[in-house]
Amino acid sequence: MDFSSSQLNLIRKDIKDNSKYKNTGLANYKDFLYQENLAQALSINFDQRILTFNAEPPSNERPPLRSSWKESLKSVSSIVKRKIPTHAERILDAPGIGDDYYTNLLDWSSRNIVAIALDSKIYLWNANNGDVNVVCEDTSKIGGNVCSISWTQDGKYLGVGTSEGDTQIWDVEQDRKLRSMYGHITRVGVLSWNKYILSSGCRDGSIHQHDVRIENHRTQTLLGHCAEVCGLSWKNDGQLLASGGNDNLVNIWDIRSSLPKMTKTNHCAAVKALAWCPWQSNILATGGGTQDKTIHFWNTTTESKINSIFTGSQVTSLIWSLDYKEILSSHGFPDNNITIWKYPTLDRIINIQAHEDRVLFSAISPDGQSVATAAGDETLKFWKIWKKNKDNRDSASSSRNHLNKENDNSSKISENDVLMSTFLNKNKIR
Amino acid sequence: MSSKKRITLSGSSNIVAEFFEYCINSILFQRGIYEPEDFKMIKKYNLNLLVTTDDRVQAYISEIMKQVKKWIGSQSIKKLVLAIISKESRDVMERWQFDIEIQKDIENENKREKSENEIQNEIQAILRQLTASISFLPLLEEPCTFNVIAYTDKNAEVPQTWIDSDPKYIKYNQEHVKLRSFSTSYHSVDAMVSYRFRE
Numbered sequence: 001m002d003f004s005s006s007q008l009n010l011i012r013k014d015i016k017d018n019s020k021y022k023n024t025g026l027a028n029y030k031d032f033l034y035q036e037n038l039a040q041a042l043s044i045n046f047d048q049r050i051l052t053f054n055a056e057p058p059s060n061e062r063p064p065l066r067s068s069w070k071e072s073l074k075s076v077s078s079i080v081k082r083k084i085p086t087h088a089e090r091i092l093d094a095p096g097i098g099d100d101y102y103t104n105l106l107d108w109s110s111r112n113i114v115a116i117a118l119d120s121k122i123y124l125w126n127a128n129n130g131d132v133n134v135v136c137e138d139t140s141k142i143g144g145n146v147c148s149i150s151w152t153q154d155g156k157y158l159g160v161g162t163s164e165g166d167t168q169i170w171d172v173e174q175d176r177k178l179r180s181m182y183g184h185i186t187r188v189g190v191l192s193w194n195k196y197i198l199s200s201g202c203r204d205g206s207i208h209q210h211d212v213r214i215e216n217h218r219t220q221t222l223l224g225h226c227a228e229v230c231g232l233s234w235k236n237d238g239q240l241l242a243s244g245g246n247d248n249l250v251n252i253w254d255i256r257s258s259l260p261k262m263t264k265t266n267h268c269a270a271v272k273a274l275a276w277c278p279w280q281s282n283i284l285a286t287g288g289g290t291q292d293k294t295i296h297f298w299n300t301t302t303e304s305k306i307n308s309i310f311t312g313s314q315v316t317s318l319i320w321s322l323d324y325k326e327i328l329s330s331h332g333f334p335d336n337n338i339t340i341w342k343y344p345t346l347d348r349i350i351n352i353q354a355h356e357d358r359v360l361f362s363a364i365s366p367d368g369q370s371v372a373t374a375a376g377d378e379t380l381k382f383w384k385i386w387k388k389n390k391d392n393r394d395s396a397s398s399s400r401n402h403l404n405k406e407n408d409n410s411s412k413i414s415e416n417d418v419l420m421s422t423f424l425n426k427n428k429i430r
Numbered sequence: 431m432s433s434k435k436r437i438t439l440s441g442s443s444n445i446v447a448e449f450f451e452y453c454i455n456s457i458l459f460q461r462g463i464y465e466p467e468d469f470k471m472i473k474k475y476n477l478n479l480l481v482t483t484d485d486r487v488q489a490y491i492s493e494i495m496k497q498v499k500k501w502i503g504s505q506s507i508k509k510l511v512l513a514i515i516s517k518e519s520r521d522v523m524e525r526w527q528f529d530i531e532i533q534k535d536i537e538n539e540n541k542r543e544k545s546e547n548e549i550q551n552e553i554q555a556i557l558r559q560l561t562a563s564i565s566f567l568p569l570l571e572e573p574c575t576f577n578v579i580a581y582t583d584k585n586a587e588v589p590q591t592w593i594d595s596d597p598k599y600i601k602y603n604q605e606h607v608k609l610r611s612f613s614t615s616y617h618s619v620d621a622m623v624s625y626r627f628r629e
């Protein structure tokens with residue numbers, strides 16, 4: 001009771017104070033009246049206010065001698081028996097890569113094709129045979145600069161977000177644009193697929209959910225960030241969407257609601273790196289920017305923080321291993337490195353001096369063995385850091401799991417395919 | 431004898447406010463919000479109580495108490511809550527709630543007047559109970575800080591240093607234990623602690 005009444009008091013205050021509400025007109029006012037009536041019917045107490053003293057109490061922190069001593073023991077250790085190569089397996093030139101932290105220009109499909117946008121052209125590099133293709137030689141068809149790309153789960157279609165606020169779907173086999181989904185007013189810096197739903201994050205802080213099967217594609221607008229959305233990631237089960245923004249927030253959205261299920265303010269810089277744990281599905285890892293340099297691990301069920309690592313560098317991306325209980329973080333200023341951490345002990349397994357400039361993007365191969373990183377030094381590097389070891393019973397069993405997962409995926413893929421074709425057929429009929 | 435003297439409204443307000451101040455100090459010590467070496471022992475209510483010696487904490491508490499005293503005086507405060515909050519997750523771990531009720535039957539002359547001694551004994555009992563409750567409260571495993579929340583009348587005067595807040599309830603696994611209460615002829619104060627239960 002107390003809670004709802006204080007919430008309503010806040011809403012009242014908002015309505016009084018905030019011209020935004022006035023502009024939105026009747027709908028909100030009706031809501032307000034409705035709530036008022038409802039509150040009266042439930043005899044919620046409006047005669048009270050709940051107040052708090054608006055200052056943080058003095059901190060009780062002492063110089064953490066003990067913990068800093070423990071930290072030093074935690075550094076590079078030899079907990080892992082396998083040999084992790086510290087040199088890239090392959091290095092490709094990536095001239096004209098957009099050195100912009102807020103974009104997402106690299107993705108690796110389940111069909112083993114690496115897509116990377118360079119100078120607003122999307123290149124497809126086939127990891128099986130090394131072939132290079134370009135999506136749409138005529139860049140005017142894309143209309144604007146490419147700011148984000150993302151493969152569908154089946155790897156057949158590529159989602160493309162542009163600087164003009166357009167979200168497009170490309171059929172890479174036939175090299176044609178299937179549709180444009182407008183709605184954003186400015187650039188779309190990040191995309192994430194959940195079967196037939198494509199979520200797009202925009203510079204103005206909004207996230208749109210596009211159902212790509214239907215004509216009125218925008219099914220939901222999520223307004224929970226007040227600055228550019230630069231990270232988006234769907235949980236494996238497609239029920240929760242994690243988003244990170246330049247307002248330093250991490251939001252978790254339930255697919256059924258347009259209000260965030262959880263909002264975390266612990267980061268003190270933009271949150272671009274978001275990754276859901278593949279083996280414990282309610283764990284989310286998030287990494288903060290230059291001012292923050294920290295990775296937090298969240299239990300999204302209890303909405304509590306499980307653990308944190310201070311990495312010492314800007315966190316630009318996070319990838320969980322599919323076979324090992326490990327997570328990779330890629331970094332920008334000042335170290336431009338990549339680091340592999342053991343989970344849940346958070347021991348630093350290895351630190352690789354990966355690039356000469358900040359690592360902008362990373363992607364994992366479909367077999368889970370390699371990771372690709374692209375950096376401001378205009379190179380695209382491939383690292384075989386999670387090589388499968390047949391002797392290792394642990395990894396063998398988990399790789400079996402992985403195979404099962406792939407089977408699961410393939411069933412999803414066929415579903416996805418069907419859905420996509422229904423859209424296409426409809427359009428043809430039209 | 432002071433015990434024969436009739437307690438005035440402002441006297442009663444002072445007793446309540448003073449009680450809160452010692453409660454907050456005791457909880458901060460007992461729950462380890464600040465290092466134990468930053469507290470000193472004093473004699474009050476015939477008890478040994480611990481109060482902070484840290485200037486910053488002293489100033490912070492007295493700033494809060496200054497306002498709470500005003501609200502008690504104007505009879506516009508209903509509840510005072512001390513919430514213990516995890517520093518990292520900002521989750522509420524513990525919630526110490528004190529309900530303040532105005533005694534309605536003041537006019538009734540037949541009502542037996544409570545002596546200061548009796549009041550002191552009641553307060554003593556609460557503070558003893560507060561100290562004893564540490565035995566059943568779960569250990570605070572993460573670094574915590576605290577917040578003071580006041581439930582006031584809609585029309586209470588609010589200085590700029592206080593802002594509207596949510597009630598800072600404990601979100602899940604809540605258990606609560608009612609503690610003793612005390613009353614003067616003008617106020618009665620009920621105490622309760624809620625905490626997050628860990629299985």
